[in-house]
Amino acid sequence: MKGFVSFFNKELRELVRTGRLLLLVILGVIFGVMNPAVAKLTPWLMEQMADTLEGTGLMVTSYTVTAADSWTQFFKNSPMGLMIVLILFSGAFTNEYAKGTLVPLLTKGLSRGSMAAAKTAMLLGAWSGFYWLTFGITYAYTAYFWDNSVVSHLAFAAFGYWLMGVFLLCVTVFVSSFATSSGQVLVVTGCVYGMMVLLGLWGKFARYLPTFLTDSASLLSGVTQPSDVFPALVVTAALSLALLLLSIPLTAKRKL
Amino acid sequence: MDILELIGVTKRFGSKEVLRGVSLTVPERCVFGFVGRNGAGKTTAMKCVLGLLRPDGGEIRVCGERVTYGGTRTNRFVGYLPDVPEFYGYMNASEYMTLCGRITGMKPAAIRERIAELLELVGLKDEHHRIGGYSRGMKQRLGIAQALINRPRLLICDEPTSALDPVGRREILDILAAAKEQTSVLFSTHILTDVERICDHVAFLEGGRIAIEGTIDEIKGLRADTAVEILPEHPADLIRLQEAFPGAVIREGKIALANASGETARALLRFIVEQEISVLRFERQEPTLEDLFMEVVGQ
Numbered sequence: 401m402k403g404f405v406s407f408f409n410k411e412l413r414e415l416v417r418t419g420r421l422l423l424l425v426i427l428g429v430i431f432g433v434m435n436p437a438v439a440k441l442t443p444w445l446m447e448q449m450a451d452t453l454e455g456t457g458l459m460v461t462s463y464t465v466t467a468a469d470s471w472t473q474f475f476k477n478s479p480m481g482l483m484i485v486l487i488l489f490s491g492a493f494t495n496e497y498a499k500g501t502l503v504p505l506l507t508k509g510l511s512r513g514s515m516a517a518a519k520t521a522m523l524l525g526a527w528s529g530f531y532w533l534t535f536g537i538t539y540a541y542t543a544y545f546w547d548n549s550v551v552s553h554l555a556f557a558a559f560g561y562w563l564m565g566v567f568l569l570c571v572t573v574f575v576s577s578f579a580t581s582s583g584q585v586l587v588v589t590g591c592v593y594g595m596m597v598l599l600g601l602w603g604k605f606a607r608y609l610p611t612f613l614t615d616s617a618s619l620l621s622g623v624t625q626p627s628d629v630f631p632a633l634v635v636t637a638a639l640s641l642a643l644l645l646l647s648i649p650l651t652a653k654r655k656l
Numbered sequence: 657m658d659i660l661e662l663i664g665v666t667k668r669f670g671s672k673e674v675l676r677g678v679s680l681t682v683p684e685r686c687v688f689g690f691v692g693r694n695g696a697g698k699t700t701a702m703k704c705v706l707g708l709l710r711p712d713g714g715e716i717r718v719c720g721e722r723v724t725y726g727g728t729r730t731n732r733f734v735g736y737l738p739d740v741p742e743f744y745g746y747m748n749a750s751e752y753m754t755l756c757g758r759i760t761g762m763k764p765a766a767i768r769e770r771i772a773e774l775l776e777l778v779g780l781k782d783e784h785h786r787i788g789g790y791s792r793g794m795k796q797r798l799g800i801a802q803a804l805i806n807r808p809r810l811l812i813c814d815e816p817t818s819a820l821d822p823v824g825r826r827e828i829l830d831i832l833a834a835a836k837e838q839t840s841v842l843f844s845t846h847i848l849t850d851v852e853r854i855c856d857h858v859a860f861l862e863g864g865r866i867a868i869e870g871t872i873d874e875i876k877g878l879r880a881d882t883a884v885e886i887l888p889e890h891p892a893d894l895i896r897l898q899e900a901f902p903g904a905v906i907r908e909g910k911i912a913l914a915n916a917s918g919e920t921a922r923a924l925l926r927f928i929v930e931q932e933i934s935v936l937r938f939e940r941q942e943p944t945l946e947d948l949f950m951e952v953v954g955q
Contacts, residue, residue, distance in 0.1 A: 406758035410744070417746035499742045504802055507706050507736040510759045512726070652726050656708050 403514035407505070411522040420488055424530045427484060431477055432537025436545060439469035467546040468620060471554065474538045475561065475616040481534060482565045485527050486589060490572060491582030492519050498580065503656055516573070516651050520644065523569045531562050552622040560613035560629060567610045567640045568593065574643040577650035610636040657720060659684050659733075659810045659840045660705065665714035667700055674700045676864035677714065682810065682857070687836050689851035690844040691945075692861035693953060698844035699739065701861070702812055705842075706736055719809055732760070735803030735839070739814040741795055745788030749780050749798050752787060753805055760806040767805075774801040778831055793824030800831055804838065811835055813843040817850055829854050848945040858945070860952050867952045876943055884916040884924060887937040900927055916940070 415421045443463050446453075493516075496502045502515065535558055542548055568589060575588045596611040606612055612632035618624040660682040667675040674697040682688045692698045703709040705716055707728025716723040718730040743752050750771055757767035775781045778797040783790075787798065796816055803811055813832065817825040825847075832841055833854045845851060851858055852872070859869040868875055887910045888894060897911050898904050901924065904913045913920065921940060928935055 402761055403759055406755060409758075410755050413751075414744065414746060500738060500740070501742045501744060503708070503738050504736065504741065504743070504799070505756065505759055507708070507728075507731050507734065508756055508759045508806065509732055509761070 401514075403510045404518050407510060407515055407518040408521060411518055415522065415526065420526070423488070424485070424526060425533070427481070428530045428533035429537060431481055432534040433541065435473040435477060435534075435538040436470040436541035438473050439465050439542075440545060442469060465546070467542045467548050467550050470538060470542040470546065471551050471620055472617065474535070475557070475614075475620075478531070478534075478561050479614070481530060482527070482568065485530060485565070486568060486572060487586065489523050489526065489569075490585045490589075492523060493573070493576035494579055494582050494585060497654070497656065500656075506656065512651050512654075513648060516577075516647065520570075520573050523573065524566060527565050527569055528562065531565060551620040553619045553626055556626045556629070557616040557619040560619070560633065561616060563633060563636050563640075564610050564613040567636045567643075570640040570643040574647045574650075577647040577654060608632055608635050610639065657684065658682065658717075659719060660842065661715075661717040662701070662705070663715045663717075665701065665704060665716060666712045667697075667704060667709065668712055673864055675704075675711070678861065678864070678866055679714075680859045680866050680869055682840055682842050684809075684840055685836065686857050687832060687841045687843070687855045689855035689858040690842055690861065691846065691848065691851060691858060691949065692844070693846060696861045697864055698861055699814055702736075702814055702842070702844060705812060706731060706734065732806070733809045735806070735808035735811045737796070737799040737803045737811070737813040737816055739816075739818070741799035743787045743795065743798065743802075746786055748786050749775060749783055749801070752798070753802055756802045756805050762806060770805055770807075774804055777801065777804075777834060779827065793820050793827065796820065796824070796828055797831065800828070800835065804835060808839055811839045811841045811843075813841065815844055815846075817845060817847060825850070848949055852945055860949060862952050868948070872945075875945070875948065878948065882916055882921075882943065883912055883914050883941040884921050885910055885912045885937070885939045885941060886924070886928075886935060889934040889936050893931075893933045896931060896933065897924075897927070 442465055446463060502510075506512065506515070539548065548554065571589045571592050572585050575585045579585045579588065593611070596609050600606045600609050600611050607628065608631050610632065612629065613636060615624070619626070619629065658681045660680075662678050662680050664677045664679055665675050666673070666677055678697070678701055690698055690701070700709060704711045705718065705723060707723055707725050707730070710725035719733045721730045721733075723730045747755070753771045753774070754767055757770065762770070772781070775783075778801045780794065780797055780801065783794070787795070790798065796819075800811075800813070800816070803813070811832075816828050816832070820828060829850055832843060835841055836854075843855075855872060857869075857871055858875055860867045868878065870878075886897065888897070891909060894906050894909070894911050898906060901913055901920075903915075904911050913924065916924070925938070927933075928938075
């Protein structure tokens with residue numbers, strides 16, 4: 401436990417001193433403000449572009465913005481946020497393996513399990529902090545401008561996307577237990593996501609896949625109910641846990 | 657008790673057999689020089705001791721406990737300085753040392769005390785800026801300090817002086833010699849003058865085996881062929897000396913007698929006195945480790 405706490409402290413210090421925390425906070429605030437702002441500005445933008453659009457044969461009629469537009473923006477931008485987090489932390493393990501910074505600490509009795517657990521906690525913490533900060537700001541502005549109650553199952557949908565992010569971070573932890581560079585981690589994680597999307601095209605599987613959690617639009621509009629998404633939720637959580645557990649023996653046996 | 661024992665340790669990487677039954681013993685309170693060519697397997701052997709590599713065969717014991725691969729319990733007795741130590745550039749020395757101390761489970765007060773002591777020892781007491789701006793020599797010095805934080809009984813240093821300038825090298829050697837008061841030191845190197853300067857034991861690793869092992873005196877004694885070199889004032893005396901001692905070789909105005917035992921040296925001195933040869937220099941040359949090393953590696 402002392403190993404975990406000491407190493408987690410080191411991870412936090414790294415987060416602060418390398419400027420990643422600041423970057424995440426700034427991006428979180430920008431994303432959070434942008435979602436309702438874009439929704440708010442949509443009618444005005446439409447008006448501005450009306451002439452051009454008319455030229456292409458599109459007619460612009462008046463459009464009433466609701467909370468749903470703001471949340472549509474939120475879920476549209478979340479993949480971008482997730483991608484930033486994945487890229488930012490893709491080298492969390494591999495950079496240390498490559499540079500050899502872990503060797504002095506591991507030979508002092510830090511267990512590899514504590515090291516990996518502390519890093520995983522930091523990754524999940526960074527993702528959660530960033531995601532819920534964005535969510536909170538979007539929620540507050542949306543509540544201020546419109547009425548959040550027009551969208552259904554908002555918290556559930558948001559939780560679903562968060563869990564999807566947790567899953568992909570667990571994939572990076574797993575891949576990091578044998579990959580030698582952050583590039584490899586990103587490519588393999590990307591491939592896993594791509595595979596999920598492809599499998600999702602096959603109707604039967606779709607509702608059991610982590611990618612099913614990204615279909616927030618159906619939840620918000622009430623087309624799907626939380627009970628429909630539940631299997632995907634369970635599968636995603638189980639897969640995430642399995643990946644973390646699988647990475648333990650791989651990390652333990654990794655050659656340094 | 658012996659601090660470190662290697663018994664018939666073997667390790668191969670693919671088809672390359674790096675260690676072919678390495679056996680050596682490091683006693684308590686000594687500086688042990690682990691000598692070998694680049695690529696001889698010094699680092700591999702050390703990583704096996706640290707449990708960073710799994711040996712294919714043989715046994716390693718640290719303080720009597722068997723070393724296991726992966727979660728290596730015996731590392732609590734060991735401090736390690738890698739050949740190119742890498743630290744977190746965003747920390748300063750004392751922050752890094754605190755991290756190390758916490759990981760080894762030391763109490764905060766003990767950590768503070770030990771850090772002050774060690775940073776003084778390695779001359780980094782007044783460095784407050786981040787490790788990112790450190791020179792190589794400073795990193796090596798911090799490397800020794802972090803390795804010593806939990807008062808290990810064995811300090812393992814992998815080529816600590818190889819990449820340093822003469823000043824940096826001397827500093828590291830002085831620190832290692834001082835560290836001997838607290839711990840046994842096993843350090844690998846291919847710089848033989850470093851070994852002669854601070855080691856009291858030495859082992860030569862060649863072809864995956866320990867070719868020679870022993871105290872410096874024992875090893876030097878292996879080659880009793882101490883040479884005697886004489887520089888007479890008058891070159892004509894060179895011939896007289898050579899006639900009296902047929903094995904002697906004349907070179908550049910000097911005469912050298914290889915394999916000269918103490919008896920031969922005394923005979924030479926007697927001859928010089930009796931023949932009233934005036935001599936500018938009479939020198940007995942101890943065999944250097946380098947001669948021995950060259951012999952071992954067959955060059």
